[in-house]
Amino acid sequence: METNVRLLAFETLQDIINDKAYSNIIINEVLTNNDLSRADKNLLTELVYGTLKRKYTLDYYLKPFVQTKLKGWVRQLLWMSIYQYIYLDKVPEHAIINEAVNIAKYKGGPHNGNVVNGILRNLMRSELPNFNEITDDKKRIAIQYSLPKWLVDHWVTHFGIEETEAIAQSFLTKVTTTVRVNLTRISVENVMQRLEDEGYTVTQDNDITICLHISGKPIIESRVFKDGLVSIQDKSSMFVADVMDLQDGDIVLDACSAPGGKACHIAERLHGTGHVDATDIHEHKIDLIDFNIRKLRLSNISAFSHDATKNYDKVYDKILVDAPCSGLGVLRHKPEIKYEQSQQSIQSLVNIQLEILNNVKNHLRPGGTLVYSTCTIEQLENENVIYTFLKENKDFEFDLFEHPISGEKVKTLQVLPQHFNSDGFFITRIKRKEQ
Numbered sequence: 001m002e003t004n005v006r007l008l009a010f011e012t013l014q015d016i017i018n019d020k021a022y023s024n025i026i027i028n029e030v031l032t033n034n035d036l037s038r039a040d041k042n043l044l045t046e047l048v049y050g051t052l053k054r055k056y057t058l059d060y061y062l063k064p065f066v067q068t069k070l071k072g073w074v075r076q077l078l079w080m081s082i083y084q085y086i087y088l089d090k091v092p093e094h095a096i097i098n099e100a101v102n103i104a105k106y107k108g109g110p111h112n113g114n115v116v117n118g119i120l121r122n123l124m125r126s127e128l129p130n131f132n133e134i135t136d137d138k139k140r141i142a143i144q145y146s147l148p149k150w151l152v153d154h155w156v157t158h159f160g161i162e163e164t165e166a167i168a169q170s171f172l173t174k175v176t177t178t179v180r181v182n183l184t185r186i187s188v189e190n191v192m193q194r195l196e197d198e199g200y201t202v203t204q205d206n207d208i209t210i211c212l213h214i215s216g217k218p219i220i221e222s223r224v225f226k227d228g229l230v231s232i233q234d235k236s237s238m239f240v241a242d243v244m245d246l247q248d249g250d251i252v253l254d255a256c257s258a259p260g261g262k263a264c265h266i267a268e269r270l271h272g273t274g275h276v277d278a279t280d281i282h283e284h285k286i287d288l289i290d291f292n293i294r295k296l297r298l299s300n301i302s303a304f305s306h307d308a309t310k311n312y313d314k315v316y317d318k319i320l321v322d323a324p325c326s327g328l329g330v331l332r333h334k335p336e337i338k339y340e341q342s343q344q345s346i347q348s349l350v351n352i353q354l355e356i357l358n359n360v361k362n363h364l365r366p367g368g369t370l371v372y373s374t375c376t377i378e379q380l381e382n383e384n385v386i387y388t389f390l391k392e393n394k395d396f397e398f399d400l401f402e403h404p405i406s407g408e409k410v411k412t413l414q415v416l417p418q419h420f421n422s423d424g425f426f427i428t429r430i431k432r433k434e435q
Contacts, residue, residue, distance in 0.1 A: 004099075005036060005040040005043050005044050005047075006043075006047065006080075006099045006100075006103065007103055007106070008030055008034060008036075008044055009043070009044045009047035009048050009080065010076070010077055010080055010103055012026055012027060012030050012044070012048050013047075013048055013051055013052070013076055013080060014073060014076060016048070016052060016336050017052075017055075017076060017336070018072070020336075020340070022334065022336075023048065023049065023052060023333075023334055023335065023336050024333060024334060027044070027045060027048055027049075030044065031044065031045070038217075046088070047080055047083065047084070049335060050083050050087060050088075051076075051079050051080045051083045052335040052336055053146060053171070053172055053331075053335040054083060054087075054146045054172070055079060055146055055339065056142065056143055056146040056147070057143060057144060057145070057146045058078075058079040058082050058083055058086075058146075059075070059079065060129060060143045061082055061086065061123070061128050061129065062075070062078055062079070062082060062119075062123070063129075064126075064129060065119050065122050065123045065126070066119065070115075071108070071112070073107060073108070074104065074108070074112055074115060074116065077100055077103055077104060077107075077116060078100070078116065078119060078120070080100075081096050081097070081099075081100040081116070081120055082120075082123065084096045085120075085123070085124060086128075093124050096120065097117060097120050097121065097124075100116050100117075100120060101113045101116055101117045104116040104117075131143065131144045137161055138152050138153060138156055138161075141161075141164060141165055141168055144168075145165075145168035145169060145171070145172060146338075147168055147338055148338060148339065148341075150342075150343060151328070151338065151341075152164060152168070154378065154379070154380075155167060155377070158379045159416075163416070166416075166418045167377065167416055167417060167418065167424070169418070170332075170416070170417040170418040170421070171331040171332055171335075171417060172332075173332070173421070174332075175332055175421055175422065176213040176214065176215055176421075177213070177214045177215070177219050177232065178205070178211055178212065178213055178214070178232075178233065178234055178235050178238075178422070179211075179212050179214055179219060179225070179230040179231060179232055179233065180210055180211060180230060180231045180232075180233045180238055180261075180265060181210040181211075181212065181229070181230055182228060182229050182230060182231065182268055182296055183210060183268060184268050184271070184272065184296075184297070184298065185228070185229055185296075185297065186229045188204065188209060188210060188212070191212065191224060191229055191230060192204065192212065194223075194224050194229075195212070195214065195222065195224055198222055198223065198224070199216055199217065200214050200215065200216040200217070200219075200222070201214070201215045201216055202214055205235060207235075207404050207405065207420070208235060208238050208239070208242070208404075210238070211233075211235050211238055212230070219232060220232075228295040228296040228297060231261060231264065231265075231292070231296065232261075233261050233265065234330075234422050234423045234425075235420050235422040235423075236329070236375075236415045236420060236422040236423045236424070236425035237261065237262060237373075237375070237423065237425060238265065239404055239413065239415070239425070239427060240262050240265075240320065240322065240371060240373050240427055241262065241265045241266050241269050242404070243371055243401050243413070243427050243429055244266065244269075244318055244320065244369070244371050244429070245318075245369065245401070245429075246266060246269045246270055246318065247317075248270060248271055248273040248274065249270075249273045249274045250270060250273075250274040250317040250318050251274055251275055251314070251315075251316050251317050251318075252266055252270075252274065252275070252276045252277070252316060252317065252318045252319070252320070253276075253277050253279070253312065253316045253318075253319045253320065253360065253363065254266065254276060254277070254278045254279070254320045254322065255279055255306075255308040255319060255320065255321050255322075255356060255360050256279075256280060256281075256308055256321060256322050256323055256324060256356065257278035257279055257280050257289055257303065257322075258280040258282060258285035258286070258288060258289055259285065259288045259289060259292065260278055260288065260289035260292045260293070260303065261292070262320060262322055263276050263278035263289065263301060263303075263320075264278075264292055264293065264296055264298060264301065266301075266320070267293075267296075267298045267300050267301040268296070268298065270300055272299060272300055273300065274300060274317075275300050275301065275302070276300060276301040276302075277301075277302060277304070277312075277314075277316075278293075278301055278302070278303040278304075279303070279304055279305065279306035279308065279312075280303075280305060280306070281305065281306070281307045281308065282305070283305045286303050286304060286305050289303035290303050308321070308356045308359060308360060309352075309355045309356055309359050310359065311359065311362070311363075312360070312363045314363065315363055315364070315365050316363055316364055316365065316368065317365060317368050318368060318369055318370075318371070319360050319363065319364050319368070319369075319370045319371070320370075320371050320373070321353075321356055321357060321360060321370065321371070321372050321373070322373045322374070322375075323349075323352070323353045323356060323357075323372065323373070323374050323381075323385075324349060324352055324353070324356075325349055325353070325374035325375060325376040325378075325381050326341045326345070326346050326349055326376045326378055326381060327341075327375055327376060328341065328376040328377055328378050328424065329374070329375045329376045329377050329415075329417065329423045329424025329425055329426075330375050330423045330424070331417075331424075332417070332423070333423070346378060346380055346381060347380070349381060350380055350381055350384070350385055353374075353381060353385050354385060354388060354389060357370075357372065357385070357389050358389070358392075358393075361393060361396065361432070364432045365432070366432055366433065366434050366435045367431070367432065367433075367434045368431070368432050369399050369429055369430065369431050369432075370396075370429070370430050370431075370432070371427065371428070371429050372385070372386055372389075372427075372428050372429075372430070373425065373426060373427045373428075374425070374426045375423055375424065375425055376424065376426065377414065377416060377417075377424040377426070381426075382412070382414065382426040382428075383412060383414075383426075386412070386428050386430065389430075390430065395432060395433050396430050396431065396432055396433065397430065397431055397433060398411040398428070398429070398430055398431075399429045399430055399431035400429075401413075401429050405419075411428060412426065412427070412428040413425075413426070413427045413428070414426050415427075
């Protein structure tokens with residue numbers, strides 16, 4: 001079969017679902033290695049992410065039309081086809097069926113083509129099941145928004161039904177690209193003008209002046225991006241450097257740094273003074289941090305491999321622990337995460353998070369501050385971790401900081417994805433008491 005965009009999308013889906021490939025990485029590889037038009041690139045991305053995001057929902061629609069056991073790959077092909085039928089209104093029904101049948105024949109012969117053809121035709125002639133028929137709200141949210149039931153149960157306990165549904169809904173909405181302006185080399189106004197000259201639509205964020213919302217062609221094609229004048233970063237993670245309350249001359253550790261976005265932001269905020277040590281346990285990721293440092297032309301930061309559970313050889317004014325976490329705040333960018341995490345995997349992450357905190361605390365000067373952050377909205381990894389740490393370490397206490405919207409002094413900041421149409425994120429700041 002001649003390779004086409006739907007076949008590529010289907011094979012990419014299989015790589016993610018069956019072989020545990022990272023969606024953002026594999027999609028980028030496929031787009032780079034195949035000569036596709038802009039429209040086909042957009043379609044492939046839409047098909048892969050859309051199907052992944054709504055896997056449980058699509059299976060709910062499919063279930064009434066399946067009479068016999070389906071092969072795993074046939075079910076996945078049907079998910080992708082149903083996604084097009086329900087959510088992409090510009091794709092004709094006959095095109096969806098024909099493409100799916102051709103892929104099924106190519107992958108598994110005429111019989112599988114007939115199975116796919118029969119199911120899709122029957123589904124398109126029938127009334128689809130209604131979410132309102134599901135009387136249990138938590139089960140309905142799990143199916144309607146394609147979330148594991150245990151996760152919905154957790155969030156309902158912590159946030160309530162209405163907030164949980166708002167969270168679930170927000171993970172299915174599209175978000176604009178945001179970039180951080182590198183103020184060490186250019187002004188916000190100059191960047192906005194240059195991006196607009198390149199054809200982008202640009203708006204400055206209401207809360208963070210160096211945060212710009214971009215639409216148009218991919219930002220990685222921009223000269224401004226290639227020259228290191230802006231970095232791609234989600235708005236929520238930009239709050240971290242603000243909360244750190246950086247002062248010129250600070251010696252800072254970013255203990256779990258890769259790919260280095262926050263470390264570089266910190267270095268920019270130090271205006272060429274002080275120094276940032278950006279460390280990560282994975283040796284191969286240091287090259288990526290170094291690449292970003294060179295591209296941004298930052299002189300007050302160095303990256304090296306180090307296990308954050310092991311001793312460092314110096315003392316720092318400020319420490320950032322952007323801890324390894326479940327990633328349940330970034331489901332818009334990496335939807336496969338929600339199907340892979342479990343209550344058991346989260347508990348193992350909590351143990352690592354506490355182990356890192358209990359090591360780096362020894363390298364913070366008296367009076368110094370430590371910011372703990374995660375890109376998850378799971379309470380066990382956030383509030384529970386920091387309160388557990390403080391209970392066991394009486395020489396540390398909360399260091400109150402301003403909430404970015406209300407301005408009130410808070411101990412912790414839990415950004416939910418619907419708050420800023422950004423990633424879910426948790427930030428807190430603690431201080432080592434003066435001796």
